[in-house]
Amino acid sequence: MKILPALPILLPMVVALALSLLREDRGRSHGIALAGAVLHLALAILLLMTVLKHEVVVLWVGSWPAPFGICLAADYLSAVMVLITAVIHSAVIAYARHDIDPGQVRTGFYPFMQMLTAAVCGAFLTGDLFNLYVWFEVMLMASFGLLVMGHSPGRLTGGVKYVTINLISTLFFITAIGLIYGLTGTLNLADLHVKAAGVQNTALMTAAAMLLMIAFGIKAALFPLFFWLPAAYHTLPVAVSAFFAGMLSKVGVYALIRMFTLVFTFNTSVTHTTLLVVAALTMLFGVVGAASQMEMRRILSFHIISQVGYMVLGLALFTPLALAGAIVYLVHHIIVKANLFLVSGLVRQAGGAFNLKSVGGLYKTNGLLALGFIIPAFALAGFPPLSGFWAKLLIIKASLESQQYTLAILSAAVGLLTVFSMIKIWSEAFWKPAPVKEQALPAHHNLSLWMLVPVFVLALLTVVLGLCMEPVIRFSVSAAGQLMDPQVYIEAILGGRP
Amino acid sequence: METLLACLIGLMFAAALYLMLSGTLVKFVFGFTIIGNAVNLLIFTAGRLRHVQPPLIPPEHNSLPHAVSNALPQALILTAIVIGFAMVTFLLVLLLRTYAHTGSLDVGEASFLDEAGQEDPATTDQDQIVQRGPS
Numbered sequence: 001m002k003i004l005p006a007l008p009i010l011l012p013m014v015v016a017l018a019l020s021l022l023r024e025d026r027g028r029s030h031g032i033a034l035a036g037a038v039l040h041l042a043l044a045i046l047l048l049m050t051v052l053k054h055e056v057v058v059l060w061v062g063s064w065p066a067p068f069g070i071c072l073a074a075d076y077l078s079a080v081m082v083l084i085t086a087v088i089h090s091a092v093i094a095y096a097r098h099d100i101d102p103g104q105v106r107t108g109f110y111p112f113m114q115m116l117t118a119a120v121c122g123a124f125l126t127g128d129l130f131n132l133y134v135w136f137e138v139m140l141m142a143s144f145g146l147l148v149m150g151h152s153p154g155r156l157t158g159g160v161k162y163v164t165i166n167l168i169s170t171l172f173f174i175t176a177i178g179l180i181y182g183l184t185g186t187l188n189l190a191d192l193h194v195k196a197a198g199v200q201n202t203a204l205m206t207a208a209a210m211l212l213m214i215a216f217g218i219k220a221a222l223f224p225l226f227f228w229l230p231a232a233y234h235t236l237p238v239a240v241s242a243f244f245a246g247m248l249s250k251v252g253v254y255a256l257i258r259m260f261t262l263v264f265t266f267n268t269s270v271t272h273t274t275l276l277v278v279a280a281l282t283m284l285f286g287v288v289g290a291a292s293q294m295e296m297r298r299i300l301s302f303h304i305i306s307q308v309g310y311m312v313l314g315l316a317l318f319t320p321l322a323l324a325g326a327i328v329y330l331v332h333h334i335i336v337k338a339n340l341f342l343v344s345g346l347v348r349q350a351g352g353a354f355n356l357k358s359v360g361g362l363y364k365t366n367g368l369l370a371l372g373f374i375i376p377a378f379a380l381a382g383f384p385p386l387s388g389f390w391a392k393l394l395i396i397k398a399s400l401e402s403q404q405y406t407l408a409i410l411s412a413a414v415g416l417l418t419v420f421s422m423i424k425i426w427s428e429a430f431w432k433p434a435p436v437k438e439q440a441l442p443a444h445h446n447l448s449l450w451m452l453v454p455v456f457v458l459a460l461l462t463v464v465l466g467l468c469m470e471p472v473i474r475f476s477v478s479a480a481g482q483l484m485d486p487q488v489y490i491e492a493i494l495g496g497r498p
Numbered sequence: 499m500e501t502l503l504a505c506l507i508g509l510m511f512a513a514a515l516y517l518m519l520s521g522t523l524v525k526f527v528f529g530f531t532i533i534g535n536a537v538n539l540l541i542f543t544a545g546r547l548r549h550v551q552p553p554l555i556p557p558e559h560n561s562l563p564h565a566v567s568n569a570l571p572q573a574l575i576l577t578a579i580v581i582g583f584a585m586v587t588f589l590l591v592l593l594l595r596t597y598a599h600t601g602s603l604d605v606g607e608a609s610f611l612d613e614a615g616q617e618d619p620a621t622t623d624q625d626q627i628v629q630r631g632p633s
Contacts, residue, residue, distance in 0.1 A: 130574055130577075134577065134581070137581045137585075140585075141584065141585075141588070144588055144592075148592060148595070156592070156595055156596045156599055156600070157596060157600065157609055157610050159592060159596075160523065160592060160593070160596055160610070161610075163588075163589060163592060164523075164526060164589075167530060167585060167589070168518075170585075171530075171533055171534070171537060174537050174541070174578055175537050175540060177541070177574070178537060178540045178541035178544045178571075179540075179544065181541065181544050181545070181570075181571060181574070182543070182544025182545070185568070
C-alpha cells in the first residue's frame with residue numbers, strides 16, 4: 001500500500017466528480033456523499049494505524065526522489081489531523097441531509113464539500129511548501145463556493161470580507177515562498193529544515209518566516225487578523241459553518257505548527273516570542289468579543305478565536321509538553337466546536353432563531369437537545385472530566401513549567417470567561433421561558449434524527465476522549481516528540497528512495 | 499538587473515497596496531492583479547537572472563557549460579498565474595453579485611459595515627426558499 005498517503009486526497013476528489021454529475025438528485029447525492037465520507041473515514045483510520053506502526057509514511061509522487069519531486073508524508077500529527085477531518089466530514093454530511101436545501105444542493109454543496117475535504121487532507125499530508133500553497137488555494141476555492149451558495153445579501157457581504165482577506169493571505173504566503181526559494185533553493189520541508197539553519201542572511205529568512213506567520217495567522221484567525229471570521233461564519237448554512245469552524249482555521253494552526261517546529265527554529269527569540277504575545281492577545285480578545293454578542297453562532301465564532309490562542313500558545317512555548325497540549329487541544333477543539341455549531345442549527349430548528357433574545361424554554365421542550373449542548377459546551381469551557389479540561393491542563397502546566405506565570409493565569413481566566421459565554425447560551429436558549437413573539441420560523445419540536453445523531457456521536461466522542469485521556473496524551477507526547485526532534489521525519493523523506 | 503527588478507517589484511507592491519487600501523472593491527481587484535504580478539516577478543528574480551543562456555546541454559558536453567537561470571521558479575510562476583487568474587475571475591463575479599444586491603462596492607457603505615442589519619441571515623434564506631417555492 002505505497003499509495004496510502006495519497007488516498008485520503010484522491011477518494012474525495014473522485015467522489016466530488018461523481019457528485020457534480022448528480023446535483024439535481026438530492027437523495028442520491030446525499031447517499032453517495034455519505035458513503036464517500038464513511039469510506040474516507042476508514043482510509044483515515046487505516047492511515048493512522050500504518051503510521052503508528054512505521055512512525056512516518058512517505059509517498060514520493062511520480063517516484064521523483066525527495067528534494068526534487070513533491071512528496072506526501074504522514075507523521076503522527078498529519079495522520080491524526082486527517083482522521084479528525086474525516087470524522088467531522090462524516091458528521092457534517094449526515095447532518096446536511098435536512099439542513100441543506102435543494103437550491104444549495106443544485107449549486108453544488110456536496111461536490112464542494114468533498115473538494116474541501118480533499119484539500120484539507122492535502123494540506124495536512126504534503127511535505128512541500130509550494131504544494132501546501134496549492135492545497136490552500138484549492139481549499140479557498142471550495143470554501144468560496146460553499147460561502148456564496150444561495151446568494152443571500154448577508155452572505156455576499158460576509159463573503160466579500162472572507163474572500164478579500166484570504167486572497168491577501170495567499171499573497172503573503174507566495175511572497176514568502178519566493179523569498180525562501182531564493183535563499184535556500186528548495187521548497188521541500190525536510191530539506192528546508194537542513195538548509196534553513198545554514199542560510200547566511202538570517203534577517204531575510206526571519207522576514208520570510210514572519211510573512212508566513214501572517215499568512216497562516218490570517219487563516220488561523222490570530223490577533224489582530226481575526227475580524228473576518230465572526231463576520232462570515234454566522235452567515236453560512238449550519239452544516240457548512242460547522243465544518244469551517246472545526247477545520248479551516250485549524251489548517252492554519254497546523255501549518256504554523258509544521259513550519260515553526262520543522263523549518264523556522266533558528267531564531268526562536270523573534271518568531272516564537274511574537275507567537276507567544278499574539279497567542280495571549282488572541283485568547284483574550286476572542287473571549288471578550290464573545291461576551292458582547294447575542295447571536296449564538298457569533299458567540300461561538302469568537303470562541304474559535306480565543307481557543308486558537310491556546311493552541312498557538314502551546315506552539316509558542318515550544319516545549320514537548322506544550323506541543324503535546326496543543327495537539328490534544330486541536331483534536332478536542334475540532335470535535336467540540338463543530339458539534340456546537342451543529343447544535344446551534346438544532347436550536348434554530350427547535351426555537352426558531354439563532355438570536356438568543358428570541359429563543360427560550362428549549363430545556364422544557366427539547367430535553368435531549370439540552371444534553372447535546374451541555375456536553376460540548378462544558379468541554380469547551382474545560383470542565384473535568386471532559387476533553388477540554390485535560391487540554392487546558394496540559395497547556396497551563398506547560399506554561400508554568402516555562403515560568404510564564406502571567407500566561408498560565410491568563411489561560412485560566414479565559415477558561416472562566418468561556419464558562420460565562422456558555423452559561424449565557426444555556427440560560428437564554430434553554431433555561432428562560434420562551435419569549436412570546438411572532439416567530440420568523442415555525443418551531444419544530446420533533447428534530448430530525450439525521451441531525452441529532454451526528455451531534456450525539458460527537459458528544460459521545462468528547463466524553464470518551466475525556467474519560468480515556470491517557471492513551472491520547474501518550475500519543476500526543478510522541479507526536480510532539482516527532483515535531484521537536486524531526487530526525488525521523490527528515491530521514492524518512494530524504495534518506496529513503498522511492 | 500536584479501536591482502532594477504527589485505525596485506520595480508517594490509513600486510508595484512506600493513501601487514497595489516495603495517489601490518487595495520482605497521476602500522473601493524473594484525480598485526481592490528486592480529490592486530490584487532498588480533500585486534499578483536509583482537509577486538510573480540519576485541519569484542522569477544529569486545531564481546537568479548542569467549541573460550540569454552538557455553538551459554541546454556550542447557551535444558559534446560555532459561553538463562551545462564555555463565550558469566543558467568533556475569527553471570523551477572518559472573514553473574512555480576506558471577502555477578501561480580493560473581491560480582491567480584481563477585481567483586480574479588471568481589472575485590469579479592462575486593463583486594458583480596454583491597453589487598446587484600447592495601447597489602454599492604464602497605466598503606464604507608452600511609451594507610458592508612453593519613452586521614446588525616442581517617441579524618439572522620439564515621431566516622431570510624428560508625424566506626427566500628418559501629418564495630421561490632419547490633421549483
